[in-house]
Amino acid sequence: MTGRSFVLGLLVGSLGLAGLACAGASSDLVAVDGPAFSQEAINDDANQKAQVSVLDRLQKQPAAPGADAVVAVTGTAELTGLDLASGKTWSYKHPLDHRPQLTGTVVVGTGNGELFVLDAKTGAEKWKSSKAKGKLVGAGSDGKYVAVTLKADSGHKLVVFGPDGSVKMEKATDQPLTSPGISAGLVLVPWKNLYVSAFEIETGAQLATFITDTETTHVVTWGGAVFAGQGRLVRFDKDLLKAKQGGSQLAAPPKELPNVSRRDLLVGPDHDERTTADAIDSTGLTGRPLTSGPAGFESGKIYGGYYPFVFGMDAKTAKLSWVHTGKDDFVAIHAGKDGVVGVDKAGTVKLLAAGNGALVKSFPLGKPALSADILADTLAIGSGSSAPLPEQIKEATTLKDDRLSTAQVWFLDTAAAVPDEATTEVLLQVADSERAAPAIKEASRKAIALRTNGAAAMITLLGRHANFLKGTRTPPVGPMAKALAVMKEKKAVQPLIEQLLDPTLPQIDLQDTAESVAVLAEKEHLPQLQRFMNMYRGSATGNIRLVDSIAAIAAAIIRIDDKGRDFVVAVTKDAFTDADVKLTLEKLLAASAPKKDDKKDDGKDDGKDDKKKKKKVTDDDPTPPGYKKKKAEEGKKKDEKKEEKKEEKKD
Amino acid sequence: MKAVSSTLASGNVAEIDAALTNIRMAGKEGGKGATAPLAARLKNGLPKELLKKALETIGELEDPAAAESCEAYLAHRDPEVRLAAVRCLGGAKGPAATKALRVALADLDVRVHGLAATLLGEAKAAEAVPELVVALDKGVNEAAVSIGQLCEGKAGSDKSCDALTERLKSKPLDVIASGLQQVLTRKDVPDDYKKNIIKVVRELSSAKAREVLESVKKGYPKDGSKAVLDALDKAIKDLEGAK
Numbered sequence: 001m002t003g004r005s006f007v008l009g010l011l012v013g014s015l016g017l018a019g020l021a022c023a024g025a026s027s028d029l030v031a032v033d034g035p036a037f038s039q040e041a042i043n044d045d046a047n048q049k050a051q052v053s054v055l056d057r058l059q060k061q062p063a064a065p066g067a068d069a070v071v072a073v074t075g076t077a078e079l080t081g082l083d084l085a086s087g088k089t090w091s092y093k094h095p096l097d098h099r100p101q102l103t104g105t106v107v108v109g110t111g112n113g114e115l116f117v118l119d120a121k122t123g124a125e126k127w128k129s130s131k132a133k134g135k136l137v138g139a140g141s142d143g144k145y146v147a148v149t150l151k152a153d154s155g156h157k158l159v160v161f162g163p164d165g166s167v168k169m170e171k172a173t174d175q176p177l178t179s180p181g182i183s184a185g186l187v188l189v190p191w192k193n194l195y196v197s198a199f200e201i202e203t204g205a206q207l208a209t210f211i212t213d214t215e216t217t218h219v220v221t222w223g224g225a226v227f228a229g230q231g232r233l234v235r236f237d238k239d240l241l242k243a244k245q246g247g248s249q250l251a252a253p254p255k256e257l258p259n260v261s262r263r264d265l266l267v268g269p270d271h272d273e274r275t276t277a278d279a280i281d282s283t284g285l286t287g288r289p290l291t292s293g294p295a296g297f298e299s300g301k302i303y304g305g306y307y308p309f310v311f312g313m314d315a316k317t318a319k320l321s322w323v324h325t326g327k328d329d330f331v332a333i334h335a336g337k338d339g340v341v342g343v344d345k346a347g348t349v350k351l352l353a354a355g356n357g358a359l360v361k362s363f364p365l366g367k368p369a370l371s372a373d374i375l376a377d378t379l380a381i382g383s384g385s386s387a388p389l390p391e392q393i394k395e396a397t398t399l400k401d402d403r404l405s406t407a408q409v410w411f412l413d414t415a416a417a418v419p420d421e422a423t424t425e426v427l428l429q430v431a432d433s434e435r436a437a438p439a440i441k442e443a444s445r446k447a448i449a450l451r452t453n454g455a456a457a458m459i460t461l462l463g464r465h466a467n468f469l470k471g472t473r474t475p476p477v478g479p480m481a482k483a484l485a486v487m488k489e490k491k492a493v494q495p496l497i498e499q500l501l502d503p504t505l506p507q508i509d510l511q512d513t514a515e516s517v518a519v520l521a522e523k524e525h526l527p528q529l530q531r532f533m534n535m536y537r538g539s540a541t542g543n544i545r546l547v548d549s550i551a552a553i554a555a556a557i558i559r560i561d562d563k564g565r566d567f568v569v570a571v572t573k574d575a576f577t578d579a580d581v582k583l584t585l586e587k588l589l590a591a592s593a594p595k596k597d598d599k600k601d602d603g604k605d606d607g608k609d610d611k612k613k614k615k616k617v618t619d620d621d622p623t624p625p626g627y628k629k630k631k632a633e634e635g636k637k638k639d640e641k642k643e644e645k646k647e648e649k650k651d
Numbered sequence: 652m653k654a655v656s657s658t659l660a661s662g663n664v665a666e667i668d669a670a671l672t673n674i675r676m677a678g679k680e681g682g683k684g685a686t687a688p689l690a691a692r693l694k695n696g697l698p699k700e701l702l703k704k705a706l707e708t709i710g711e712l713e714d715p716a717a718a719e720s721c722e723a724y725l726a727h728r729d730p731e732v733r734l735a736a737v738r739c740l741g742g743a744k745g746p747a748a749t750k751a752l753r754v755a756l757a758d759l760d761v762r763v764h765g766l767a768a769t770l771l772g773e774a775k776a777a778e779a780v781p782e783l784v785v786a787l788d789k790g791v792n793e794a795a796v797s798i799g800q801l802c803e804g805k806a807g808s809d810k811s812c813d814a815l816t817e818r819l820k821s822k823p824l825d826v827i828a829s830g831l832q833q834v835l836t837r838k839d840v841p842d843d844y845k846k847n848i849i850k851v852v853r854e855l856s857s858a859k860a861r862e863v864l865e866s867v868k869k870g871y872p873k874d875g876s877k878a879v880l881d882a883l884d885k886a887i888k889d890l891e892g893a894k
Contacts, residue, residue, distance in 0.1 A: 467757045468758060469756060469785050503758075537696050576695075
């Protein structure tokens with residue numbers, strides 16, 4: 001049997017069984033002949049006319065408002081629902097073999113071989129049916145009709161039920177059908193992940209088939225409009241006819257989406273076969289597409305979930321707007337018009353404002369949620385106050401949980417891009433936190449090193465030293481030192497030197513601290529710098545960071561003191577100076593030696609500092625004057641001794 | 652000492668090592684003049700092993716003037732050097748050394764703060780009792796003995812020996828007993844206070860408590876108070892057969 005004849009066979013069989021005829025469509029619609037769910041007639045004139053008529057019907061008869069509700073699986077055979085408007089909960093017991101779905105104003109579930117439909121607001125059972133044979137794939141409703149797609153051994157089926165649970169329409173095919181939607185008396189069924197076919201429910205007439213030009217596993221009705229897609233959502237309006245040319249109103253998440261939450265706005269229906277939430281549910285992405293005008297998202301936001309986090313992002317740039325940190329992992333999130341609704345594992349339903357993530361309301365389901373579905377079609381979440389973004393990021397990034405580091409690093413990167421002092425303080429707190437995971441601390445340390453403000457907070461933090469009795473720890477000195485050096489913050493020198501001379505300064509911070517001290521130190525700090533060199537020059541071999549730190553301090557000594565070079569030369573020559581230190585200091589001395597032609601290469605000649613210039617040009621000896629004088633004296637003494645010996649020999 | 656000074660200033664490891672040995676052998680009296688050249692040598696730095704030896708040597712001179720040189724090396728990154736610096740301070744004695752030992756009590760290294768706790772007791776640094784109590788609470792068992800040596804035999808002060816009895820149930824008995832033993836054998840602590848300690852220990856009603864009291868009795872000074880000794884005997888008798 002060919003695919004087509006199989007379809008026809010199924011179709012005829014189903015029509016015969018249901019006793020339904022493919023009658024002509026209503027007068028405003030155009031019926032299309034041929035097998036259902038076939039792409040053969042897509043480019044025919046009839047289909048194109050039918051497409052226009054379907055879109056006209058959808059525009060004239062906006063989709064009925066859906067519920068504002070939550071339904072959660074709270075047991076192996078138990079559902080708990082919540083009316084988001086009143087906060088009232090309900091429960092319903094029924095075996096479950098598929099995650100229940102909220103669509104229109106109803107909850108559709110299956111289990112124990114029957115389909116059940118409940119009022120989403122109250123949980124009241126509307127009807128049950130055993131006529132939906134097969135495994136539930138998806139469901140759609142406008143509150144009056146309920147359409148389900150099913151997968152059976154014989155193929156795929158679409159069954160549409162009337163308000164009393166009677167079968168109004170049934171279609172069979174070998175094409176994979178996914179999650180349908182109902183609007184304006186039409187059922188719109190996605191198939192083969194690319195097409196959507198429309199049927200008139202009352203007449204059973206086959207109308208148009210559309211190409212969405214985006215992966216399509218769902219048809220949904222939100223805010224009176226109809227959308228289809230999965231990762232992106234295309235609006236069913238006249239522009240849909242230009243989909244192939246890229247002219248449709250396609251609401252797409254931004255390309256810059258962080259690698260944190262999932263990439264698709266909706267999840268493939270096969271995922272809902274599991275009644276318990278998984279990582280896909282806890283890393284959700286949601287956005288409410290605009291119902292008119294150019295494609296986009298309500299409030300200019302899309303929302304991501306990442307275990308205990310829900311965050312708002314700019315819908316065009318994916319820039320983080322806010323992050324809410326919950327106590328428990330979220331198992332579902334769903335965008336409303338002005339915010340997002342989330343359900344966590346503990347069974348708490350949270351309403352978060354679009355603008356700042358303020359927790360506007362929260363409702364308890366009264367039981368932990370194994371999984372949940374949310375619909376917030378008309379709900380106005382409203383607004384509230386929340387902590388500023390840097391504080392929200394601090395809360396999110398100091399949560400110690402290895403699963404969260406990907407998101408936490410992204411939050412910190414976001415914070416690092418905010419150049420204000422408050423953010424610097426937050427980065428300091430994260431880097432200094434005992435609770436933050438190592439990867440997060442590292443990310444905040446990197447960000448701190450690049451800050452150009454917050455010096456006062458850094459200096460205050462530098463005042464804290466590790467102390468066994470007080471139970472205090474060394475702060476993140478290295479990155480602060482780097483930032484303070486770039487800021488040329490002279491007030492930081494003494495606290496930095498004190499950290500440098502503190503034995504508890506971690507090895508990782510040692511070199512950055514020494515190098516920053518070297519940049520900032522002045523003559524008054526010379527004794528402390530010399531102390532550091534003397535303390536370690538004899539016991540640094542093998543410790544590269546310590547050796548390089550000694551070299552940095554030596555460079556500072558040369559820079560700030562006229563006799564600094566003598567000191568460093570003396571240290572280099574001292575028998576107790578380690579070999580590694582000697583080698584490094586010798587290189588430093590060679591590199592920093594005054595050069596004969598320093599000024600010759602300098603094309604500028606402003607006539608100033610003539611004396612200095614003359615001195616440098618004529619002085620080709622790298623040793624400083626003091627050292628030269630000492631050497632000259634030593635040489636003189638040697639000469640005198642030689643003379644004495646000569647005279648002794650003569651005698 | 653002139654020769655020592657020039658040897659210490661030299662760059663010869665063997666010569667300096669020998670000079671340090673000679674100073675140690677000369678002892679406190681003989682090596683008196685070596686503090687200044689040793690301090691100068693320490694200021695200019697030395698390789699680790701020589702540095703440790705120099706610190707210990709200057710400490711053995713028991714010269715308070717050495718405290719500054721010892722203290723400087725409490726800042727060394729190598730805990731072994733810091734440990735030598737603490738020993739050095741313990742030897743140097745004097746207010747500056749005591750002050751530096753209190754700093755060392757806050758060192759993160761367990762050997763360093765443990766030794767500092769012990770040496771504070773030996774240095775009779777009664778002002779360090781509150782810090783020693785904090786150290787004891789943080790698990791520095793050496794602090795118990797020092798507290799016992801330094802605490803005040805009266806209630807109601809932050810230096811009171813009550814700090815030990817109050818911890819009888821929260822800290823290992825061996826640790827607290829090591830401090831209480833000090834208190835019970837001190838002559839400056841009133842008998843009534845000692846008898847109260849004996850009573851508190853006896854109330855523990857354990858074989859371990861009896862062992863502690865027997866140990867105290869064993870080391871009790873011959874010229875110690877008879878009333879305290881009687882209280883000890885009675886408590887030990889009361890605890891006979893205790894488990």
